Amino acid sequence: MLLKTFFPALADSPKAAWAAVVLLAVVLLAAPFVAGIFGNAWVRVLAMALLYVMLALGLNIVVGYAGLLDLGYVAFYAVGAYMYALLSSPHLLDNFEWLKAMFPNGLHNPIWVVVPLGAALAGLAGAILGAPTLRLRGDYLAIVTLGFGEIVRIFMNNLNHPFNITNGPQGITNIDPITLFGFPLSKRIELFGLTFQSVHLYYYLFLVLAVGVVIVTVRLQDSRLGRAWMAIREDEIAAKAMGINTRNVKLLAFAMGASFGGISGAMFAAFQGFVSPESFTLNESIVIVAMVVLGGMGHVPGVILGAVLLYAIPEALRHLAKPAQEALFGTELVAPEALRMLLFGLAMVVIMLYRPEGLWPAPKHGVNARRSASAGAGTKPATA
Numbered sequence: 407m408l409l410k411t412f413f414p415a416l417a418d419s420p421k422a423a424w425a426a427v428v429l430l431a432v433v434l435l436a437a438p439f440v441a442g443i444f445g446n447a448w449v450r451v452l453a454m455a456l457l458y459v460m461l462a463l464g465l466n467i468v469v470g471y472a473g474l475l476d477l478g479y480v481a482f483y484a485v486g487a488y489m490y491a492l493l494s495s496p497h498l499l500d501n502f503e504w505l506k507a508m509f510p511n512g513l514h515n516p517i518w519v520v521v522p523l524g525a526a527l528a529g530l531a532g533a534i535l536g537a538p539t540l541r542l543r544g545d546y547l548a549i550v551t552l553g554f555g556e557i558v559r560i561f562m563n564n565l566n567h568p569f570n571i572t573n574g575p576q577g578i579t580n581i582d583p584i585t586l587f588g589f590p591l592s593k594r595i596e597l598f599g600l601t602f603q604s605v606h607l608y609y610y611l612f613l614v615l616a617v618g619v620v621i622v623t624v625r626l627q628d629s630r631l632g633r634a635w636m637a638i639r640e641d642e643i644a645a646k647a648m649g650i651n652t653r654n655v656k657l658l659a660f661a662m663g664a665s666f667g668g669i670s671g672a673m674f675a676a677f678q679g680f681v682s683p684e685s686f687t688l689n690e691s692i693v694i695v696a697m698v699v700l701g702g703m704g705h706v707p708g709v710i711l712g713a714v715l716l717y718a719i720p721e722a723l724r725h726l727a728k729p730a731q732e733a734l735f736g737t738e739l740v741a742p743e744a745l746r747m748l749l750f751g752l753a754m755v756v757i758m759l760y761r762p763e764g765l766w767p768a769p770k771h772g773v774n775a776r777r778s779a780s781a782g783a784g785t786k787p788a789t790a
Contacts, residue, residue: 438609439600447725449605453677455717456612457670460619462697462713463706464666467623469695470704471632472659473639475548477691478535478555482664484562484686485531486524486671488572491681493520494582501570517584520672521615528668529661531558536660540653543642555691563683577682584611584676591676608677615673619666623706626662635659636704693717700757702764711766720750 441448461483468476492498493515499506515523535554539547566574583592583604591607602610626632634655637645646652675681693716701712727742740748757765 434613435610438606442603442606446603446605449603449609451718451721453605453609453612454721455714456609456616457674457677458694458697458717459616459710459713460612460666460670460673461694462701462709463619463623464663464670465694466698466704466706466709467626467635467663467666468659469698470709471627471635471639472656473635474656474659475544475695476551476660476663477548477688477695478551478553478558479663479667479694480686480688480691481535481555481558482528482531482667483671483674483690484558484683485528485664486668487675487681487685488562488578488671489524489527489668490520490672490675491578491581492571493523494676495578495580497573497578497580498571514582514585517586520676521669524668524672525665526668528671529665531668532660532662532664533657535664536657540656552688552691555686555688559683559686562686575683577680577684579680581675581679581681583679584608584673586611608673612673612677615669619669620706620710627706631655631658639704696754700754700764702767705764705766705768708764708766708768712764715765716750719753720746723749 437452438449441452461479464482465476465479468474468479493513496512499509499512535551539550542550562572563575565572566576572578583590585591589595591611592604594601594603595607596602634645634650637648637650638652638655642652674685678685697712697716698709699712700716701710702708723746724742727740727745728738731738731740731745761767
């Protein structure tokens with residue numbers, strides 16, 4: 407199923423498809439070392455791009471599969487990040503003596519705990535968001551979800567009084583790095599004659615998680631639940647008439663999409679070592695929605711392409727805008743940040759004008775079958 411999704415042209419040639427998979431795996435494994443030639447900042451861009459791939463794939467379940475416009479998706483990202491920050495930093499112990507007495511050695515939770523817990527808490531938040539919005543559609547749903555995202559951000563920003571839980575706008579620092587089999591990813595390691603920096607290790611961890619999320623979303627796409635989501639997206643009334651429990655199916659879409667956001671948030675907190683409300687603004691939600699729409703709603707490869715391009719290209723322009731202007735004009739004419747956002751917005755406008763279905767849209771269902779039937783009818787004689 408994965409081969410058919412990512413390499414439809416090679417579906418009839420399994421050997422060629424597997425060769426393409428091996429080539430793609432080699433490229434992904436070698437990418438941090440190639441990018442590292444130009445500095446670890448570019449490896450960091452690759453690692454963060456993988457986090458946004460997971461975020462976009464989670465939102466794709468809600469927007470692409472179920473057709474529910476969600477502008478507050480960053481709230482689940484924040485839930486996962488703050489969950490990891492609180493359970494893997496000295497912040498709670500410094501503010502609550504009774505908790506410090508219970509855990510004298512500090513709160514240090516392994517990845518096997520934080521990833522499932524982040525997914526569960528974010529999934530619960532998604533169900534809480536979905537419950538009051540079951541009767542809403544379109545613009546009304548977008549406004550409610552937007553409000554939910556802002557409520558969570560303001561909640562994190564003000565939850566420092568009377569009990570200091572989130573440390574308010576100052577954020578939470580001294581967050582533990584991810585530890586695998588007793589080895590912290592904040593340290594470099596040497597294997598097979600290669601030196602893996604901390605950012606390389608995080609890249610490979612995010613790559614493994616992203617591949618897992620891709621497998622889950624592809625399996626969901628053609629499952630009974632995935633088809634129920636798509637039926638609701640096309641016509642909710644018809645789906646209900648066919649016996650689909652639209653209430654439960656919508657709640658599952660919100661919960662499952664949010665769970666991927668929670669995992670991404672936990673990894674973001676571990677990678678950054680610091681979280682604050684400024685990382686979870688409305689702009690982040692809009693960018694994630696743009697990744698899904700510009701890549702191709704409902705199509706996993708398109709969403710991945712949209713996430714990588716919409717994160718990597720603006721970050722590349724951040725580093726290249728000033729040197730490019732100095733090389734062409736001898737001076738900086740436009741501030742790099744302004745030029746970056748100008749080109750970013752212009753690219754979105756152009757794509758929506760000329761590729762309204764996205765850069766890599768989902769194939770039309772039934773087109774190949776109709777073509778095959780037409781070809782068969784033209785070659786075989788008609789019989790009574």
